[in-house]
Amino acid sequence: MSQTEAAATHAKAPNDLESLWLPFTPNRHFKRDPRLVARAKDMHYFKPDGTPVLDGTAGLWCANAGHCRDKIVSAIQAQAAELDFAPSFQFSHPKAFEVANQLVAMTPEGLDYAFFCNSGSEAADTALKMAIAYHRANGEASRTRLIGRERGYHGVGFGGISVGGMSPNRKFYGSLLPGVDHLPHTYNRAEQAFTRGEPEWGAHLADELQRLVDLHDASTIAAVIVEPMAGSTGALPPPQGYLKRLRELCDKHGILLIFDEVITGFGRLGHATAAERFGVTPDIMTFAKGVTSAAVPMGGAMVGRHVYEAFQSGPDHMIDLFHGYTYSGHPLAMAAALATFELYREEGLFEQARANEAAFADAAFTLKGHPLVLDIRTIGMVAAFDLAPVEGLMGKRGYDAMCNAFHEQNIMVRVSGDTIAFSPPLIIEEAQMGELFERFKKALDAVA
Numbered sequence: 456m457s458q459t460e461a462a463a464t465h466a467k468a469p470n471d472l473e474s475l476w477l478p479f480t481p482n483r484h485f486k487r488d489p490r491l492v493a494r495a496k497d498m499h500y501f502k503p504d505g506t507p508v509l510d511g512t513a514g515l516w517c518a519n520a521g522h523c524r525d526k527i528v529s530a531i532q533a534q535a536a537e538l539d540f541a542p543s544f545q546f547s548h549p550k551a552f553e554v555a556n557q558l559v560a561m562t563p564e565g566l567d568y569a570f571f572c573n574s575g576s577e578a579a580d581t582a583l584k585m586a587i588a589y590h591r592a593n594g595e596a597s598r599t600r601l602i603g604r605e606r607g608y609h610g611v612g613f614g615g616i617s618v619g620g621m622s623p624n625r626k627f628y629g630s631l632l633p634g635v636d637h638l639p640h641t642y643n644r645a646e647q648a649f650t651r652g653e654p655e656w657g658a659h660l661a662d663e664l665q666r667l668v669d670l671h672d673a674s675t676i677a678a679v680i681v682e683p684m685a686g687s688t689g690a691l692p693p694p695q696g697y698l699k700r701l702r703e704l705c706d707k708h709g710i711l712l713i714f715d716e717v718i719t720g721f722g723r724l725g726h727a728t729a730a731e732r733f734g735v736t737p738d739i740m741t742f743a744k745g746v747t748s749a750a751v752p753m754g755g756a757m758v759g760r761h762v763y764e765a766f767q768s769g770p771d772h773m774i775d776l777f778h779g780y781t782y783s784g785h786p787l788a789m790a791a792a793l794a795t796f797e798l799y800r801e802e803g804l805f806e807q808a809r810a811n812e813a814a815f816a817d818a819a820f821t822l823k824g825h826p827l828v829l830d831i832r833t834i835g836m837v838a839a840f841d842l843a844p845v846e847g848l849m850g851k852r853g854y855d856a857m858c859n860a861f862h863e864q865n866i867m868v869r870v871s872g873d874t875i876a877f878s879p880p881l882i883i884e885e886a887q888m889g890e891l892f893e894r895f896k897k898a899l900d901a902v903a
């Protein structure tokens with residue numbers, strides 16, 4: 456980088472960090488020792504001083520095609536000049552339909568309609584509201600109960616945290632939604648430690664849904680929502696056969712199955728969706744993040760024809776679903792999504808992720824045996840490491856490892872408690888996989 460370029464990026468560093476309250480961040484510590492990036496390209500971020508940082512997390516599980524890809528950048532630039540905004544209540548614009556059509560083609564048969572919002576949290580709340588309203592529209596208004604799962608993450612809306620299963624995200628916010636219950640999570644270290652892909656143990660945990668049906672009665676249950684692979688609580692691949700059993704039980708009892716594919720969609724597990732990988736199709740599927748490779752905020756829900764059609768019985772002039780967002784189908788998001796889909800197709804990025812799965816897992820498993828590493832889980836382009844906690848200070852080891860990784864090793868990783876997760880852009884090359892985990896090992900050595 457030339458001196459002028461370095462000076463230009465340096466100028467982007469803010470000189471007073473106090474006013475901004477960062478989400479999911481210990482703000483006091485961050486402001487004493489900030490982790491700032493000023494630009495990005497492909498597999499790298501760049502610190503304000505120009506130092507490249509290898510991106511081990513695709514930003515936040517989202518920049519699946521890599522950063523600042525020319526095709527996406529140009530599409531957004533052109534769109535901003537052509538149509539900045541179009542309302543999506545009662546009006547729309549052609550690209551929104553184009554994105555919906557392509558999404559229907561990319562997702563498994565049985566998901567026939569797309570609804571747009573702006574984030575994964577909105578997508579989760581959209582799906583939950585649709586499920587309750589669907590049953591009411593079908594004359595089953597008593598089906599209002601929502602079933603989530605322990606260790607689930609569905610964003611930060613009241614619906615999402617109510618069905619979610621991460622206690623720090625729930626305990627501060629009062630009584631949450633009424634009428635929610637939870638399946639047990641699927642992780643058991645004694646049975647599953649150091650598994651690649653779907654663990655053999657744990658399909659029986661889906662039968663807990665039958666217990667909840669026996670307890671509450673199916674006539675009170677609207678939907679079950681799960682992440683096909685729980686992401687935010689440390690990447691927990693589903694046990695073999697687990698999702699199929701959930702699907703069977705939902706069918707048996709007339710319960711809608713919602714897959715939250717905000718993380719697993721768009722190639723993360725080597726397929727367009729986790730539903731495709733695991734051969735199980737939900738009634739509603741949420742998505743966000745990779746849909747635009749994170750270049751413009753966007754989320755949404757794919758739904759089956761039966762769901763959409765349940766809302767189509769009113770008078771012609773009547774709104775069918777009383778739900779939506781000012782920025783549903785925003786032109787910049789639509790342009791970014793279309794360009795992103797083109798990149799995914801042209802570069803075969805989902806296939807590449809599938810082909811790279813074994814090499815990525817091999818690189819991750821080189822850390823097996825490190826004294827701090829209690830477990831490694833891998834699936835698709837995901838790897839998670841459970842670290843031995845610092846006694847009495849839950850989350851400190853993970854936090855210190857993430858800080859050291861950024862400041863000293865120049866890699867970006869995702870921390871969740873004492874778990875560190877990797878989910879790099881799908882364009883990662885094999886040499887970069889080795890580099891990523893070698894540098895991560897140095898970070899672990901430094902915080903041991």
Ligand SMILES: Cc1ncc(COP(=O)(O)O)c(C=O)c1O
Pocket residue numbers: 516573574575576577579608609610611682686687715716717718743744
């Ligand atoms: C499965 C899942 N659902 C929902 C969300 C929330 O997405 P957002 O942060 O865009 O609201 C996330 C975010 O990581 C997620 O992993």
